[in-house]
Amino acid sequence: MQYPFPGMDPYLEHPTLWEGVHARLIVAIANQLQPRLDPRYIASVEERVFLEGPQRRIPDVGIQKFKGATGPRPQPASDSDTAVIVEVEDQEIREARVEILDSANDMRLVALIEVVSPTNKIAGPGRVSYRAKQKETLARDCHLVEIDLLRRGRHVLAIEKWRLRGLGRFDSLCCVSRWPHRNRFELYARTLRQRLPRLNIPLAEGDPDVMLDVQAAFEQVYTEGRYARRIRYDEKCRPRLSAEDQAWADEQIAAFRTEREE
Numbered sequence: 001m002q003y004p005f006p007g008m009d010p011y012l013e014h015p016t017l018w019e020g021v022h023a024r025l026i027v028a029i030a031n032q033l034q035p036r037l038d039p040r041y042i043a044s045v046e047e048r049v050f051l052e053g054p055q056r057r058i059p060d061v062g063i064q065k066f067k068g069a070t071g072p073r074p075q076p077a078s079d080s081d082t083a084v085i086v087e088v089e090d091q092e093i094r095e096a097r098v099e100i101l102d103s104a105n106d107m108r109l110v111a112l113i114e115v116v117s118p119t120n121k122i123a124g125p126g127r128v129s130y131r132a133k134q135k136e137t138l139a140r141d142c143h144l145v146e147i148d149l150l151r152r153g154r155h156v157l158a159i160e161k162w163r164l165r166g167l168g169r170f171d172s173l174c175c176v177s178r179w180p181h182r183n184r185f186e187l188y189a190r191t192l193r194q195r196l197p198r199l200n201i202p203l204a205e206g207d208p209d210v211m212l213d214v215q216a217a218f219e220q221v222y223t224e225g226r227y228a229r230r231i232r233y234d235e236k237c238r239p240r241l242s243a244e245d246q247a248w249a250d251e252q253i254a255a256f257r258t259e260r261e262e
Contacts, residue, residue: 003219004228004256007196008149008172010249011231012222014238015118018150022117024225026096028217029113033098033201036210041110041203042101095119095126102204110204111143113212121153134158143202144177147214152239159185174214178202192245228260 003009012021030043037043098113114134119126137144138158146157149172155161157175163185164173170189174197177185188197196215203210222228233253241249 002228003222004233004252005192005249006252007190007192007194007215008218009222009227009231010151010171010192010237010239010241010245011233012227013150013152014231017227017230018118020225021221021227022115023096024221025115025217026098028220029115029212029214030098032217032220033100033210033212037100037203040102040104040207042103042107044099044101045096046099047096095129100201100203105204109140109142111145111201112137113145113201114147116146116148116150116156118150118153120156121148121150123154127154127156130156138177138182141179143179144175145199145201145212146175146177147199148173148175149196149218159187164189172196174199176200176202192241193248233257 012018026045030045033043095117097115099109100111100113101107102110114130116130117126120130121127134144134146134156144158148157151171155164157173158177159175164187167173167187167189169191171192172190174188175185176187176199186200188199190196196218199212199214200209201212237246237249240246
């Protein structure tokens with residue numbers, strides 16, 4: 001037994017782990033698809049870059065006296081209290097995605113595959129950047145595939161949230177928007193207890209879809225990233241699970257550890 005859960009491992013959503021998981025997952029998706037795309041198509045890993053300011057980043061707070069500091073020194077009023085000065089610079093954030101390019105048609109973009117990050121699901125530059133790229137893609141003659149494995153945060157996929165009411169409860173959602181049928185979405189909703197889906201990835205007209213096994217890609221990331229050694233399964237999951245889901249997760253982890261010890 002190499003993996004503890006039937007589907008998504010919720011412990012990999014931890015803020016200190018997800019950035020690496022995301023980067024590895026993008027590469028795993030591209031590598032899985034490429035043999036199925038040959039010889040005509042290329043799965044290319046590309047990046048979207050945006051600046052994230054201090055409003056979304058919580059720095060390690062340090063207290064520094066003015067002596068020896070550079071820059072203008074504030075002149076306090078005689079009756080004011082002394083302030084603690086914290087300076088935080090904007091950070092350049094890079095988010096990878098998979099682009100399927102048509103080598104038979106001047107490397108035209110055929111399909112874009114996005115894996116949603118936490119920064120895409122909270123207010124700020126990350127969400128603005130994601131929405132802008134989403135809008136641009138939907139206006140073009142290419143397909144959009146969105147994979148959201150994260151439980152926390154606001155809905156960001158192309159389909160409006162209110163249209164999901166009939167799906168029931170789910171923890172992850174994958175959405176395929178085929179050009180030119182923008183009013184139709186192929187949805188793959190899953191709970192933690194279910195296997196992540198096998199998606200149909202559309203290509204140019206006349207060519208059959210190729211299959212993307214999200215679960216297989218995710219388990220590859222888990223194994224190659226040695227996450228079984230890195231995750232603190234003895235602690236409660238973060239983001240938090242419901243009491244019922246945490247009890248279920250604890251059972252899965254106990255069985256996983258027992259089988260690995262045998």
